Amino acid sequence: MRMKLAVTAAMALSALPLTASAEGEVNIYSYRQAYLLEPLLNAFEQETGIKANVVFAKQGLAERLEREGRNSPADVVMTVDISRLNELVERDLVQPVDNDVLEENIPENLRHPEGKWFALTTxxxxxxxxxxxxxxxxxxxxxxxxxxxxxxxxxxxxxxxxxxxxxxxxxxxxxxxxxxxxxxxxxxxxxxxxxxxxxxxxxxxxxxxxxxxxxxxxxxxxxxxxxxxxxxxxxxxxxxxxxxxxxxxHVNISGISLTNSAPNRENAIKLMEFLSSPEAQRIYAEANTEYPANPAVEPSGLVTEWGEINPDNLSxxxxxxxxxxxxxxxxxxxxxxx
Structure with a gap:
């Protein structure tokens, strides 16, 4: 319950500043709705002890990151649609991640060539x-x-x-x-x-x-x-x-990027790894009737009734x-x- 309240409060008070660097915490800027993130972040805190703080907005997060620059408290951005992820890259707001876990869990066509974004669901x-x-x-x-x-x-x-x-x-x-x-x-x-x-x-x-x-x-x-x-x-x-x-x-994605500022970089990487894991992939995909990005994880819930999807493997x-x-x-x- 404590984590659920923390996430909800952070989203409701998104205008308030986050503490940039804090031991045992990670800061998320998100376009995704609260109900989709809560079960994920509950599971993440239970597994790692790291508390996730979320700022939710329907638009304007890229502009906010640009204004805040290197002083931004945001560690990661969670968003939907390849164009929004690519906008973060084009505005030079995110950094590459070279990580064996992420590269093993997320197919090459569903991640940026330099690791500047990774798909989480399709x-x-x-x-x-x-x-x-x-x-x-x-x-x-x-x-x-x-x-x-x-x-x-x-x-x-x-x-x-x-x-x-x-x-x-x-x-x-x-x-x-x-x-x-x-x-x-x-x-x-x-x-x-x-x-x-x-x-x-x-x-x-x-x-x-x-x-x-x-x-x-x-x-x-x-x-x-x-x-x-x-x-x-x-x-x-x-x-x-x-x-x-x-x-x-044709498939589109929800995804995640590591910001240039990332004051809690180590915790942010742990979050990204967790979100690509089979446990988190099942939770995230089921929450919004989507497909897991990790090919080792079978679709579950309602989507299995629709029959198997053959996704276009175009990058x-x-x-x-x-x-x-x-x-x-x-x-x-x-x-x-x-």
């Missing part, structure tokens, strides 16, 4: 389809989203959202900019409405008959199934793991390298326009 960018209006097997790849048969039948959130930008970046990596632009134009032509809302809203739109096909992260579907009020909506869609028979389904750093090109394509085809 989530598939899936296609959701109406059980009633779309036959099983009617769509099996991302490429087919641009087929004429889906004209006026697809819903997505904004093309500029990081989750979609990462998907579009992966398409560039596989097909090049010219072919991806043509595909993106076809996808836009097939939209049932102007891009809007979040991933859950796309599933709701299918249930409401606005569209028959949508794009979304796997864990949103899982979260809806676990919510009694949203379960009936989620149960109206079928999951499709795109490109499962080919290159594999996420390569995907991040195409981000700017993807953003330009979204603007060029006016994806978010009427």
């Amino acid at each position: 989530r598939g960018r899936l296609i959701f389809v109406s059980k009633e209006r779309v036959e099983e097997g009617a769509i099996t790849t991302y490429e087919q989203l641009a087929d004429d048969k889906w004209e006026g039948r697809i819903c997505t959130r904004s093309g500029k959202h990081p989750y979609n930008i990462a998907l579009f970046s992966s398409m560039i990596a596989h097909h090049g900019e010219a072919e991806t632009e043509q595909w993106l134009e076809g996808l836009k032509d097939n939209l049932a409405r102007k891009p809007q809302g979040g991933d859950r809203d796309q599933i709701k739109a299918i249930a409401e008959g606005v569209c028959d096909v949508a794009i979304g992260n796997s864990y949103y579907y899982g979260n809806m199934l676990q919510d009694e009020s949203q379960r009936p909506i989620a149960e109206q869609v079928r999951l499709v793991f795109p490109n499962a028979e080919g290159r594999g389904t 996420l750093q390569e995907i991040a390298d195409h981000r700017n090109a993807a953003v330009k394509l979204v603007d060029r085809v006016d994806y978010d326009g009427e």
Whole structure:
């Protein structure tokens, strides 16, 4: 109970300064929600005796690190999406970690080439389809989203959202900019409405008959199934793991980076090692219906009911390298326009 209260208090009082260096402590800046971190950090303190202090924010942590500079109390940043992790690298806010445990536990394509970020969980960018209006097997790849048969039948959130930008970046990596632009134009032509809302809203739109096909992260579907009020909506869609028979389904990540300041560096490394361990991987993945990044850990809980995912093994750093090109394509085809 003491650890739970400490974590909750730190998140609630995120505007208050943390003590930079403190024996037996580690300071975390996080975009991830409190309920996802509490069981992890409880287990970490029980195993190591190290207390974790957390500052939670929906945005602005990179800017905060930049302002604080070498005086920042933050040891690590825990966040979601490859673009946010890559932003930390591009702003030179994080340092490389050369660590045998992390390199053994996290596959090469799910970590920065120089160890500046490491994935902790993965989530598939899936296609959701109406059980009633779309036959099983009617769509099996991302490429087919641009087929004429889906004209006026697809819903997505904004093309500029990081989750979609990462998907579009992966398409560039596989097909090049010219072919991806043509595909993106076809996808836009097939939209049932102007891009809007979040991933859950796309599933709701299918249930409401606005569209028959949508794009979304796997864990949103899982979260809806676990919510009694949203379960009936989620149960109206079928999951499709795109490109499962080919290159594999595009995945994004949650991850962790060691800050340049890291006043409690040794404790921070212990935390990073722990989070990559089988015990922590199971806790973290189950908390948000995600997949473990450590390939030695089998998925568990609700996600096992969906069938095995065949993830695209493309390096996420390569995907991040195409981000700017993807953003330009979204603007060029006016994806978010009427």
